[in-house]
Amino acid sequence: MKQVMRQGLDLLFPPACPLCSSSFSSGWQEPFCRACLAGFKPLPPAHCPRCALPFASGRSAHLCGHCSRKAPPFDRVYTAGLYQETLRRAIHAFKYNQAVSLDRPLGKMLNRALPEPMAVDLILPVPIHSLRLRQRSYNQALLLARELGRCRRVPVNHQLLLRTRPAAPQQGLSARQREQNLRGVFAVSENLSGKRLLLVDDVMTTGATARECAKLLRKAGAERVEVAVVARAPAER
Ligand SMILES: [Zn+2]
Ligand SMILES: [Zn+2]
Numbered sequence: 001m002k003q004v005m006r007q008g009l010d011l012l013f014p015p016a017c018p019l020c021s022s023s024f025s026s027g028w029q030e031p032f033c034r035a036c037l038a039g040f041k042p043l044p045p046a047h048c049p050r051c052a053l054p055f056a057s058g059r060s061a062h063l064c065g066h067c068s069r070k071a072p073p074f075d076r077v078y079t080a081g082l083y084q085e086t087l088r089r090a091i092h093a094f095k096y097n098q099a100v101s102l103d104r105p106l107g108k109m110l111n112r113a114l115p116e117p118m119a120v121d122l123i124l125p126v127p128i129h130s131l132r133l134r135q136r137s138y139n140q141a142l143l144l145a146r147e148l149g150r151c152r153r154v155p156v157n158h159q160l161l162l163r164t165r166p167a168a169p170q171q172g173l174s175a176r177q178r179e180q181n182l183r184g185v186f187a188v189s190e191n192l193s194g195k196r197l198l199l200v201d202d203v204m205t206t207g208a209t210a211r212e213c214a215k216l217l218r219k220a221g222a223e224r225v226e227v228a229v230v231a232r233a234p235a236e237r
Contacts, residue, residue, distance in 0.1 A: 018105050019090055031105030032086075039086030040109070043079055043232060051207050052077040052232045066175075072207065073214035074199070074225045080109040083203050083231035091202050091231055095140050103140075107147025110200075110230050114148075119196055120226070123149050123156045126201040126213055127186070129166040144230065145200040154198070161199075161213060162187050170208070178208040186216055193221035204229040 015024045017033035030037060046055040048064035050072055055064075066072075081087050093099040094106060125141035133139060142158050149156040167185045170178050199213055204227070214225040 018099075018102055019086070019093070031108045032090075036086050036090075040080070041082040041084050041087065043081060047232075050074075050076055051210075052079050052204070052229075053207075054082060054232060054234050056234070066207070072211055073218050074210060074227045077204060077207075077210070077227040077229060077232070078110075078113045078115075079204070079229050079232040080106075080113045081231055083205075083233040087231045095136075095202060098137075100138060100143065103143035103147055106202075106230050107144050107151070110144060110228055111148055111151040114152075114198075114228060118152065118198075118226075119224075120152065120154050120198045121195045122160075123152070123154050123198045123200060124161045124213075124217075125156070125158055126199060126209055127158065127161055127163040129163045131166055141201045144202060144228075148198070148200060148228065160188060160190050160192075161217065162189060170205070175206050175208065178206055179212070182208055182212040186213055188216045188220040191221055192217060194223050195221070196224040197222050197226070199225060199227045201227070201229050203231050203233060205233040 016022060017024065017036055019032055019036045022033050022035070024033060043052060044054050045061060046058040047053060047061055048067055049061045050067040051064060053064040083091070090102060090106060094102040123145045125139060125145040128139045128141070139158070145156045145158070163185060164187050165185055167181050170181060173181060197217055199210060199217070201210065204210055210227045214227070217225050
């Protein structure tokens with residue numbers, strides 16, 4: 001019955017690509033159309049196995065300079081692809097143009113990048129400050145976390161990792177300045193002893209935010225902290 005209704009609805013409103021609005025051909029099951037998917041750039045084989053930093057050259061995975069100097073507080077980072085071209089456009093629309101309905105397709109792409117099965121007790125979005133929340137009306141990381149929670153049947157908690165004050169914009173700051181800028185910005189409200197966590201965000205640039213959050217989650221007792229980001233930006237100059 002559900003199937004029949006669904007087919008009826010599909011005839012009335014043919015499902016379209018959430019990014020470019022072109023109609024899906026019948027039976028198309030992917031979250032985006034073929035042309036948009038072709039514009040998604042996967043993480044190259046040459047990347048850091050801890051923080052997923054892509055390297056411009058080489059073919060094999062190896063630790064990046066940052067992770068080999070100092071092991072990051074998270075275990076590893078999973079990503080649906082590079083923060084370039086179509087994925088970059090999709091995230092911009094999702095974050096700044098109120099394209100809230102991109103949560104499911106982007107969440108699905110991210111879910112595919114995670115191992116199957118995955119031992120996770122709790123999914124946590126990177127929080128945004130309430131001032132930002134008021135401007136944007138939604139936390140994009142929470143919407144993605146909810147989609148992953150649905151796909152994985154894992155609870156999502158958005159009140160455990162908190163943002164206590166807004167950070168100054170990170171753009172234009174060096175890696176060290178970004179880290180200083182984030183100090184004291186987050187707080188953890190509960191003991192997390194023995195918990196295996198998945199921290200979710202839309203984009204990872206330098207990784208400063210994920211490192212700061214993971215550090216606090218570890219301090220609160222988390223046994224494992226893995227990170228899932230829709231897109232990974234290449235290293236900054
Ligand atoms: Zn499309
Ligand atoms: Zn690394």
